[in-house]
Amino acid sequence: MGEKAARWDASLPEQKLSANDVRHLYDRHGAALLLFARGFVADVSAAEDLVHVVFLNLLRTRPNVREAPAAYLYRAVKNAALNAQRNRSREAPLPDHEAWFIHRRGDREAALALQSALAELPTEQREAVVMRIWSGMTLEEVAEATSVPLNTAASRYRYALAKLREILTPHAKLEG
Amino acid sequence: MNDDRKFEAFLRKFEPRSPRPLPQAETLSRSWPRLAAAAALILVAGAASLWIGRHQMRANRTDSQPSALSVSGVAPNQQSMSTISLTRAALDNSPEFDREMDDMARRSLPRFDRKDSMLRVLAKE
Numbered sequence: 001m002g003e004k005a006a007r008w009d010a011s012l013p014e015q016k017l018s019a020n021d022v023r024h025l026y027d028r029h030g031a032a033l034l035l036f037a038r039g040f041v042a043d044v045s046a047a048e049d050l051v052h053v054v055f056l057n058l059l060r061t062r063p064n065v066r067e068a069p070a071a072y073l074y075r076a077v078k079n080a081a082l083n084a085q086r087n088r089s090r091e092a093p094l095p096d097h098e099a100w101f102i103h104r105r106g107d108r109e110a111a112l113a114l115q116s117a118l119a120e121l122p123t124e125q126r127e128a129v130v131m132r133i134w135s136g137m138t139l140e141e142v143a144e145a146t147s148v149p150l151n152t153a154a155s156r157y158r159y160a161l162a163k164l165r166e167i168l169t170p171h172a173k174l175e176g
Numbered sequence: 177m178n179d180d181r182k183f184e185a186f187l188r189k190f191e192p193r194s195p196r197p198l199p200q201a202e203t204l205s206r207s208w209p210r211l212a213a214a215a216a217l218i219l220v221a222g223a224a225s226l227w228i229g230r231h232q233m234r235a236n237r238t239d240s241q242p243s244a245l246s247v248s249g250v251a252p253n254q255q256s257m258s259t260i261s262l263t264r265a266a267l268d269n270s271p272e273f274d275r276e277m278d279d280m281a282r283r284s285l286p287r288f289d290r291k292d293s294m295l296r297v298l299a300k301e
Contacts, residue, residue: 034194
């Protein structure tokens with residue numbers, strides 16, 4: 001347990017995000033954050049609302065951030081999602097008919113297979129793979145965003161990849 | 177390790193659906209100069225209408241002064257023009273004289289037949 005969780009790094013300078021920065025972050029991470037939120041809440045519009053709330057809050061308050069902005073966003077979306085889960089625990093979840101992914105070559109079957117494989121992953125593994133693959137975060141940033149040591153983040157990511165590969169290998173082979 | 181890279185590349189071919197564009201707050205924060213301009217325009221319009229209103233009130237006041245003067249008998253043009261005919265009509269005790277007097281009074285004296293007339297209020301008291 002020699003490693004320290006890199007959740008808040010006092011050596012990093014505080015940064016105040018401008019409206020332009022926020023817009024850029026939305027373009028860069030919006031889709032991945034929506035995907036991430038859909039792992040927590042049942043329907044796509046509820047997930048979209050969560051992401052919007054986080055970004056609108058960021059635009060209004062412009063907090064000082066002493067971490068990678070993407071890590072901050074993922075933590076904010078996760079907190080908002082967990083709050084929403086608590087508030088909606090008595091409501092019956094709506095079935096989610098909207099596909100999570102679009103495949104570049106239009107392979108809908110593979111997209112659906114990935115969606116269900118991802119949905120079956122444990123939350124921590126899913127968030128590691130979403131952050132790494134679709135937000136392009138480094139494993140250090142994943143560790144920071146999830147408040148765990150780097151090794152933990154790396155092993156969660158590896159487990160997730162192994163499980164996804166198991167399910168998706170036929171599709172990957174078909175693609176060549 | 178190489179396989180991992182390949183599989184990661186395969187996963188990246190799947191694009192998560194984009195969320196709908198951010199609503200209002202962003203545009204609000206961007207449109208504050210427009211709001212400020214609109215507020216300034218409203219202020220200018222308000223100030224202008226206030227100024228025009230005051231200007232008109234002042235003009236009305238100066239317009240009403242001659243009629244007050246005419247009460248005190250200083251309406252030289254009208255008097256000089258009608259003095260002879262008026263005197264004649266007065267001497268003849270003709271109804272024209274009475275009519276002329278009534279008209280003059282209506283023109284020059286403040287009206288007291290309105291509901292908000294000061295004279296009427298004073299008369300009631």
